[in-house]
Amino acid sequence: MKVYFRKLREALNGPLLPVYLITGDEPVQMRDAARMIRRRAKQEGFDRRELRIIERGFAWEELPTLCSPSLFGDQAMLDMRVLSGKPDATAKARLKEWCEQAPEGSLITLQVPRLDNRGLNEAWARAIDKVGLIVRIMPLDERETQQWLQGALRRFELEMGTCEVEYFLSCVEGNLLAAEQELQKLHILNGPGPVSLESLQQFLGQDARYEAMDLAMAMLQGRGRRIIGVARNLESEGHDPVATHAMLMREVRQLLALSQQPSGLDSVFPFTRRDALKRALSQHSREHFRAILKRFIHLERVVKGRGPESPWPAIQNACLAFSGKDRLLPVQGVSDHVH
Numbered sequence: 148m149k150v151y152f153r154k155l156r157e158a159l160n161g162p163l164l165p166v167y168l169i170t171g172d173e174p175v176q177m178r179d180a181a182r183m184i185r186r187r188a189k190q191e192g193f194d195r196r197e198l199r200i201i202e203r204g205f206a207w208e209e210l211p212t213l214c215s216p217s218l219f220g221d222q223a224m225l226d227m228r229v230l231s232g233k234p235d236a237t238a239k240a241r242l243k244e245w246c247e248q249a250p251e252g253s254l255i256t257l258q259v260p261r262l263d264n265r266g267l268n269e270a271w272a273r274a275i276d277k278v279g280l281i282v283r284i285m286p287l288d289e290r291e292t293q294q295w296l297q298g299a300l301r302r303f304e305l306e307m308g309t310c311e312v313e314y315f316l317s318c319v320e321g322n323l324l325a326a327e328q329e330l331q332k333l334h335i336l337n338g339p340g341p342v343s344l345e346s347l348q349q350f351l352g353q354d355a356r357y358e359a360m361d362l363a364m365a366m367l368q369g370r371g372r373r374i375i376g377v378a379r380n381l382e383s384e385g386h387d388p389v390a391t392h393a394m395l396m397r398e399v400r401q402l403l404a405l406s407q408q409p410s411g412l413d414s415v416f417p418f419t420r421r422d423a424l425k426r427a428l429s430q431h432s433r434e435h436f437r438a439i440l441k442r443f444i445h446l447e448r449v450v451k452g453r454g455p456e457s458p459w460p461a462i463q464n465a466c467l468a469f470s471g472k473d474r475l476l477p478v479q480g481v482s483d484h485v486h
Contacts, residue, residue: 148276148279149276149281150280150281150283151282151283151284151285152171152176152179152180152282152283152284152285153291155180155183155184155282156183159183159184163187163191163254164280165250165253165254165255165278165279166245166246166249166254166255166256166257166275166278167184167255167256167257167279167280167281167282168259168272168275168279168280168281168282169181169184169256169257169258169259169282169284170258170259170260170261170267170282170283170284171260171261171283171284171285172260172261172284172286173284173285173286173287174323174324175323175324175327176284176323177258177284180282180284181226181256181258185224185226185256188224188254191222192222193223193224193254194222195222195223195224196223196224196225196226197213197223197225198228199213199225199226199228200228200230201227201228201229201238202230205238207237207241207242208241210241210242210245211245211248211250213225222252222254224254224256225253225254225255226256226258227255227257228257228258229257229258229259229260233259233260233266234271238271239269240271242271243270243271243274246271246274246275246277246278246279247274249278257275261284267281286321286422287321287323292316292321292323293312295323296315296316296326299326299327299330300330303330303331303333303339304334304339305330305333305334305339305340305341306340306342307341307342308341308344310344311342311344311347314344314347314348314351315329315347315351318351320364329351332350333347333350336350337350358381358386359381359386359390359391359394359395360394361377362374362377362378362381362391362395362462362466363394363395363398364423365377365466365470366395366398366466366470367398367423367426368423368426369426369427369430369470369471370470371467374463374466374470378460378462378463379459381459382459388450388458388462389450389451391462392443392446392447392450395443395462395465395466396440396447399436399439399440399469400440401424402424402428402431402436403440406428406432406433407433430471431469431471439469442465443465446461446462446465449461450462
């Protein structure tokens with residue numbers, strides 16, 4: 148059986164199953180799903196947990212032994228985590244065999260990065276689906292994110308009004324892990340109770356540290372004000388404009404390639420980045436990406452100190468042009484032969 152994370156609590160009200168596959172890209176929901184399953188398992192007498200981080204060379208043939216009861220007769224759940232990539236051919240074969248036998252009194256939770264529909268239709272995943280539960284972790288929409296935040300505020304004994312919630316969510320941009328870390332720091336520094344908008348702005352402003360990827364995401368998402376804010380912070384923090392420019396140009400080249408073959412977007416990128424790329428592809432044409440790439444090619448001379456402009460304002464304006472927040476002007480002296 149397959150369920151989304153929001154239906155997991157309801158699914159755990161039924162009989163405990165021998166195997167749970169948790170798959171997705173969002174670490175907080177992945178962690179919370181595993182915790183919910185562990186709590187349910189403890190109710191059924193699984194007092195111990197054997198954690199295995201799965202890396203290349205893991206001995207999958209030992210899977211039945213790992214799931215066996217101890218000499219003292221107590222039950223242990225096997226918590227397996229594939230941190231990168233997908234299960235290899237040996238892993239898939241052993242998991243399929245195990246599911247077909249599913250020894251009584253054994254329990255496995257398996258966490259893997261996001262599987263697309265094709266991956267979920269492979270024989271090993273179908274075997275898990277038949278005897279266990281597949282928990283699919285998907286990005287939260289705006290309403291679900293606000294519901295998650297309200298629960299997190301209760302856990303940290305904090306209170307925020309509507310304006311404070313909107314500001315906080317705009318700062319963490321859907322990153323639940325970052326949101327949780329900021330709430331924990333707020334609780335430690337300010338103690339429990341209400342959080343004013345002024346103190347929130349001061350706290351998050353002091354804590355802000357920007358990377359070049361933040362600028363790339365703002366560009367892809369078409370967020371003009373954030374482009375300006377991040378570019379100015381990158382400059383003030385002494386980031387290298389040459390490295391930032393190179394990364395942004397790679398983004399534009401990637402989009403130019405994807406505009407010809409959008410199917411390449413399906414399973415390569417984490418969901419937050421994938422959604423931003425999808426937005427850019429839906430908002431702009433291939434001709435727009437070609438024109439922007441010409442601008443970034445021209446910009447290379449500027450960031451290396453060989454042009455009349457200052458590097459960071461030029462980078463900022465190029466990102467605004469990409470987003471359609473600035474009128475794109477033709478760039479002279481750049482070849483039309485752009486791939």
